[in-house]
Amino acid sequence: xxxxxxxxxxxxxxxxxxxxxxxxxxxxxxxxxxxxxxxxxxxxxxxxxxxxxxxxxxxxxxxxxxxxxxxxxxxxxxxxxxxxxxxxxxxxxxxxxxxxxxxxxxxxxxxxxxxxxxxxxxxxxxxxxxxxxxxxxxxxxxxxxxxxxxxxxxxxxxxxxxxxxxxxxxxxxxxxxxxxxxxxxxxxxxxxxxxxxxxxxxxxxxxxxxxxxxxxxxxxxxxxxxxxxxxxxxxxxxxxxxxxxxxxxxxxx
Numbered sequence: 001x002x003x004x005x006x007x008x009x010x011x012x013x014x015x016x017x018x019x020x021x022x023x024x025x026x027x028x029x030x031x032x033x034x035x036x037x038x039x040x041x042x043x044x045x046x047x048x049x050x051x052x053x054x055x056x057x058x059x060x061x062x063x064x065x066x067x068x069x070x071x072x073x074x075x076x077x078x079x080x081x082x083x084x085x086x087x088x089x090x091x092x093x094x095x096x097x098x099x100x101x102x103x104x105x106x107x108x109x110x111x112x113x114x115x116x117x118x119x120x121x122x123x124x125x126x127x128x129x130x131x132x133x134x135x136x137x138x139x140x141x142x143x144x145x146x147x148x149x150x151x152x153x154x155x156x157x158x159x160x161x162x163x164x165x166x167x168x169x170x171x172x173x174x175x176x177x178x179x180x181x182x183x184x185x186x187x188x189x190x191x192x193x194x195x196x197x198x199x200x201x202x203x204x205x206x207x208x209x210x211x212x213x214x215x216x217x218x219x220x221x222x223x224x225x226x227x228x229x230x231x232x233x234x235x236x237x238x239x240x241x242x243x244x245x246x247x248x249x250x251x252x253x
Contacts (some may be wrong), residue, residue: 002135004251005177006118006147007108008165008197011125013184013204015105016133018204019049022099023125027054032080033089038066046206052124052159052187055083073142085126094132101137102202104222104229104242109138111244113145120138120148122181124158124167127151148172160187162194169195180251186210198251200242203232216250 024045031038039229044065058079062069072078091165093099106132121130130151134142142189143149150168154215157163169176170223181192181199184206192199193214201218202203223229223241235253238248 001252002175004117004178004248006120006174007112007247008034008168008179008181008192009109009149010181010183010185010188011121011123011130012135013207014097014102014182014188014202016137017204018099018129018133020045022090022093023054023086026057026086026093026182029084029089033085036084043069049148049185049206050187054126055079055088056158058082077143081223082091087126090129091132094129097136100135101223102221102237104139106246107224107244108222108244109145115244117244118147118172118174119145120150120168121146122150123163125151152213160190160194162191165192165197170224174222178248183228186212191217200247200250214247216253 006121008236009015012147016200021044024042025039026142027040028038038061040061047065048057048061062071065067096156109119123130127149130149131143132182138145148168149172150164150171155163156168165181169179172179176196179197181197183189183192183199183201189201189212198216199214201212203212203218212233216230217236218233219236219242220232221227222229225241228240230240236249237246237249
């Protein structure tokens with residue numbers, strides 16, 4: 001078994017609960033700003049999460065839930081502009097410090113850095129969203145901690161396709177057996193497993209019922225020494241929070 005060299009982190013739902021109180025709110029702000037009467041409720045947004053990528057999510061909404069909307073002639077540009085507006089609103093929300101990192105995330109990242117472990121971001125969200133989250137939670141310099149930021153439209157096929165993970169591994173000159181992925185959703189694990197990566201899942205409110213049968217470990221959160229995680233599937237080796245030692249154990253098991 002190859003030694004573990006890198007930790008590959010998804011962002012939305014994994015590093016922070018950004019979907020319900022971040023992206024959803026920003027979408028609604030963009031719709032209102034554009035003069036649209038669209039309103040994505042928490043329940044509706046849960047259904048829209050079946051599709052990854054913000055622009056793709058807008059199109060899915062119009063195809064499945066708002067079929068009466070008359071699409072403009074320059075539809076792709078309309079969607080692109082709407083999504084850009086949403087990204088601006090999301091960045092403003094992040095700057096207000098509304099969404100913290102999930103329990104255990106900052107501790108694990110710092111532990112990995114101290115141990116000389118390579119770390120990367122592998123996500124379908126935009127690079128601007130990644131920067132906004134990291135700079136407003138870990139500080140302005142934190143973006144430099146990550147060797148690769150695989151984000152947004154860097155590959156045409158988004159999760160659940162494995163392409164974004166394949167791209168990140170290629171950029172880092174790593175084989176799948178030298179890394180481990182951290183995900184929170186069905187689309188995420190389909191992507192990471194499609195790239196032949198062992199995967200640790202931390203569920204959230206939108207993904208608690210997803211099928212994670214392929215995961216090496218499924219937790220409700222990464223946990224802290226005084227805030228133990230709940231093991232939903234897999235063997236946590238008797239530990240109560242996710243640290244680098246447990247990550248290495250899961251990778252080698």
